[in-house]
Amino acid sequence: MYLYFVLRNCRRYHGLDRALEILLDEESSSSFLVKGCLFCVRSLRKLQTMSSPQPHLSSKYICAKLSATRLWSTSIVRCFAVHPRLQKVAVARQDNVVEIKDLISPPSNRAGRSVLLRDKQQVDVTCIQWAPHCNNLLAVGAGGGILLWTVDHPVATSRLLSSWVRTETVPGHCAVVSLSWSPHGDLLVSASPVDAHLVVWDVMLGVATRIPMATGGGLGAVTWSPDGRRVLAASTSSVFRVWESQSWTCDKWTNSSSRCKATCWSPSGETMVFALEGDPSLYYLLFRGEEIADGSAVAIKCADLSPCIHSVDGEDIHVGGCVHSLAWDQSGERMAVIFTDDSPGSELVAVFRTRLSPILELLPGGFVRGHHGELPVSIQFHTQGQEGSLLAVAWDTGRISFVPHRFTQCPVLPEVASLSHQYSSNYTELFSI
Numbered sequence: 001m002y003l004y005f006v007l008r009n010c011r012r013y014h015g016l017d018r019a020l021e022i023l024l025d026e027e028s029s030s031s032f033l034v035k036g037c038l039f040c041v042r043s044l045r046k047l048q049t050m051s052s053p054q055p056h057l058s059s060k061y062i063c064a065k066l067s068a069t070r071l072w073s074t075s076i077v078r079c080f081a082v083h084p085r086l087q088k089v090a091v092a093r094q095d096n097v098v099e100i101k102d103l104i105s106p107p108s109n110r111a112g113r114s115v116l117l118r119d120k121q122q123v124d125v126t127c128i129q130w131a132p133h134c135n136n137l138l139a140v141g142a143g144g145g146i147l148l149w150t151v152d153h154p155v156a157t158s159r160l161l162s163s164w165v166r167t168e169t170v171p172g173h174c175a176v177v178s179l180s181w182s183p184h185g186d187l188l189v190s191a192s193p194v195d196a197h198l199v200v201w202d203v204m205l206g207v208a209t210r211i212p213m214a215t216g217g218g219l220g221a222v223t224w225s226p227d228g229r230r231v232l233a234a235s236t237s238s239v240f241r242v243w244e245s246q247s248w249t250c251d252k253w254t255n256s257s258s259r260c261k262a263t264c265w266s267p268s269g270e271t272m273v274f275a276l277e278g279d280p281s282l283y284y285l286l287f288r289g290e291e292i293a294d295g296s297a298v299a300i301k302c303a304d305l306s307p308c309i310h311s312v313d314g315e316d317i318h319v320g321g322c323v324h325s326l327a328w329d330q331s332g333e334r335m336a337v338i339f340t341d342d343s344p345g346s347e348l349v350a351v352f353r354t355r356l357s358p359i360l361e362l363l364p365g366g367f368v369r370g371h372h373g374e375l376p377v378s379i380q381f382h383t384q385g386q387e388g389s390l391l392a393v394a395w396d397t398g399r400i401s402f403v404p405h406r407f408t409q410c411p412v413l414p415e416v417a418s419l420s421h422q423y424s425s426n427y428t429e430l431f432s433i
Helices: 002-014 016-026 031-051 059-066 107-113
Strands: 077-082 088-093 098-102 115-117 127-130 137-142 145-150 159-161 165-168 178-181 187-191 197-202 207-212 219-224 230-235 240-244 250-253 260-265 271-276 281-286 300-304 308-312 315-319 323-328 334-339 348-355 361-369 376-383 388-395 400-406
Touching: 077 127, 077 376, 077 388, 088 127, 098 137, 127 178, 137 178, 187 219, 187 230, 197 219, 219 260, 230 260, 230 271, 260 323, 271 323, 300 361, 315 348, 323 376, 334 361, 334 376, 334 388, 348 376, 348 388
Parallel strands: 115 159, 178 219
Antiparallel strands: 077 088, 088 098, 098 115, 127 137, 137 145, 145 165, 178 187, 187 197, 197 207, 219 230, 230 240, 240 250, 260 271, 271 281, 281 300, 308 315, 323 334, 334 348, 348 361, 376 388, 388 400
């Protein structure tokens, strides 16, 4: 009975091949049968790896294709993260240095209040995230794995640091393209397109648990819901799963026309909005209960983003197309969209006003435009209390702008939003760094 529980837990958290290895050590009488099963499992896994193109591609190509940052290869900003509580932002640059910028200091002194983070393992950075309930813990996803930085407050001069970092690696789990902290900040999930496992890290213990994906290949994105109950794991194929974070059981969706390109959760964690690669639409799933089975079985279309021409402040704007990335503010009032670089209006960030009750509704709200020739590459909302939120936009020139949004009551909205509906105006940025 003890061996049964050991094998069951090992199969669940470390894979079938590891469970068979333990059984081979314990049961010598049936070693021939166990060896045969172990050979079959490893052969099937090798065949699955060979059938997936990602392991044979370079790390830079994989990162450029699957990064949430648009124009990852050429943009000065590879990714960025605004601290959830403190007035500072972490920016990963093209030279593999992560810069921590202080937003409180005057612009003339801001450069001198920055901290620079660099390590030999920190190459091809694709994603960074601050721990939710820690002032100085930063997770960095890179080509070599995950780096956990403990960042002190900046001093009067810039410093180049490499002594406050801990590197977390799992064999075969490289080219990390997506990270997400649990709301409590004790667990971190990561995704790699060359590894068909969802990896859950216990940061305090330094222990990694690998949850195997039976089908779908490697992972391209992971996102923890704000209520902590669920984790979205989108594969590099058309399959994506939503995991329940207590028992780590999942439900999967396999009827998508293409891979899940961008996702975001509502503040309650009951609604997940996503976009598919090559599809100019937004869809959503509802999760009302504790179990994954309580989620809606079929995705519902909530926005048509097909290209169109309309007038904003007397200017005709041609905009729309497929979605590259999404961001939803923590109040559920605003959603921002970046289009792919081959879509009309790719130099704009489209902003929608949203309402969750009685059903999810979206209404076009306006556009964010950078300086002449600038292209948006990444977006993130920063909450400013109940009255509004702050949208941070990273541009390909290396500039990051902060655009305030004040909340007003939404009018009656159409069943399916469209870019052809009237926009209110262009948004004006508050400041930039």
